[in-house]
Amino acid sequence: MSSNPATPLGTLVVLSHDLDPRVREGVGRNPNAPLPTLVVLLRDSSSSVRMAAERHPEVAANVHSLRAPERRPADIPLNGDDALRALLFDGGSAFAEAHKRRTFDSPCDPVALAVLAHAQHPHVLHAIATCRSAKSETLDLIAHYSSEAVLEALADNPRTSPATLAQLVRRGALGSAGLLPVLLAENRNTPVESLIALSNARNPSARRAVAMNPSTPDEILAHLASDSVVDVVKEVVANEQTRPGVLATVAQRLISVWGTSTYPESMLAMPEVATQNHGSGIASTTLLPRYPSSPGEILERLARNPRAPDTTLRAIADGRLYRQTVAGNAAAPPDLLARMLEEARPWGYDDDGYVVDDTGLVLAIIQNPRTSPSTLSRVMNTRAGRGPNEYHIALAENPATPIAILRELAGSTNPYVREAVARNVSSTDEILHKVRSQHW
Structure with missing residues (x-):
């Protein structure tokens, strides 16, 4: 199979890492073997595998130029040739070490990453799996690895394809108590069928992540609303x-x-x-x-x-x-906001001896865009004069505040109130002129 010209590219990459040297040698003899895979086989521990790769026409035509002593591999390959050189000289190790000092969003050449994806070292593949500039096809090539760190990086990468994410779910993530099912459940690219499976995972953190995922459909959220773990239900109602x-x-x-x-x-x-x-x-x-x-x-x-x-x-x-x-x-309905304002209490103690201070409640009502103009007028007439300056600022910021109140607030001695009036999209030219005419 490894020497069969009809064998798919992804399968050849997998077979090039087989424990049996005869399988790897077959890949080296395959006329359709990709050049990066052949370069990796040039460093193989088996002499027969190395010989098969060296005799391959692609290697004879391309690799000799990579052996020039003045062309040393860069830490971060800039193009496909640099990546091939990195595979040939150190298997991509320098790239992996350099990548540790970079952020996930640091750009890497997608072609270089596609070449390095043929590497055999897990730390090189982990570095590729964390790259946000890697193409989905590149990430698909390394999804067959069993390294938990590589698989977790793939599950966390927003560029990983839905097909690969579904493959990781089918490979046993449902029974895992580790981080892999959680990352799969969090990924927005995870297909619905996989989210359904993860919603029944034994790991409650995975079910919680499904409840948090904005891509989770209604029927799964309805199912998780009856979960026996409260943290799962909390995320359902927060979604x-x-x-x-x-x-x-x-x-x-x-x-x-x-x-x-x-x-x-x-x-x-x-x-x-x-x-x-x-x-x-x-x-x-x-x-x-x-x-x-x-x-x-x-x-x-x-x-x-x-x-x-x-x-x-x-x-x-x-x-x-x-x-x-x-x-x-x-x-919140406007009539409910009006009712809560009427029932709001000033600072003090209730009948049970607990401190009551509804300042924050009143402020939230003032800031709510659904609060009716009549309720805002009632705040201005009955509370704002003896309340904190935040009441005036909140009134000045709310687009629903009546023009008459904005006109009055435009003459405030508090510069923060006047600034809020100036920012309010409902303020008229007359009000803005009054704000500018005040002494700052």
Whole structure:
């Protein structure tokens, strides 16, 4: 097979690394063997393999020019000839060492990388796998290696092709407890079929990465919303691709068990809820938080997600703990923002002796682009005069702030307020003129 002219290029590269020298010798005799592979075989430990490569017509026609003593290989090959020279003199080791001192985004010549991909040393292949300038076809050539570091670098590289990523998933990543399945689940190029498989991986970090991937389709996110590991569910509700119906279901489950308690300490008194083991398939629809704060962390992410439905945001806002997060959500209904403003309390203590300070809540309401002009006017009339300067600045920045308020703020003695008015896209020429006429 290794000497058969019909053998595909990728297969020849794999066979050139076979443990059997007779297989490698067959590659050296193959008339279609690529020149970089033949150059690698010139350094082979077997004399018969080296002899087969030396007699190859491609080597006779090209390699003699690479042996010139004045043409030494550069640390970072600039072109294909430099890369061939590097393979011939040191197997690409100098390139690998030099690459350690460079960042992932440092440019390398794609042709040079394609040549070096025929190298046999894992540290050379690892350096290529980390290059963001490598072509997908080059990365495909080194995907057959069993080195964990090389495979992880391939899984992390955004240039790796979907076919290669799917191949890595099929090669046993599902059962791995290491980093490989996590990196595959994070890669946006990983095909949907592979993401489906990874969503059932035993490694919870891999399932969490699938939930974080913006390429994950709705049906997988809906499946992971019932995961028995809370960290997975947290990423599902934080993913802005998750359907509103799925977010509403998660919120309903949590609130029905834990409520929207004012303080996380009250969650400690809530009863435990049993769940199934994830290994049995889709977990129970009831969540068992691993930590007392976990329900709150999920609610906080729900409150932040712009796709959360109105009913979910209203239910979370019934408790006080995540009201500020709801107020900062651009999807919050205007009437809910107005209600939270009316119920906001000044600094003080509640009936249970806890400190209450809704300054941040009011500020989030002012900054929200969905806050109605009438609500912003109410802030200016009842709170901004006795509130912190941040209220005035936030009002001056919000494009929904009524013109009358912007006109008034344009005469502020605070230069930061006037600068915010000047930046506001709703400010008229008259208001901008008033800002410029103020004493700075």
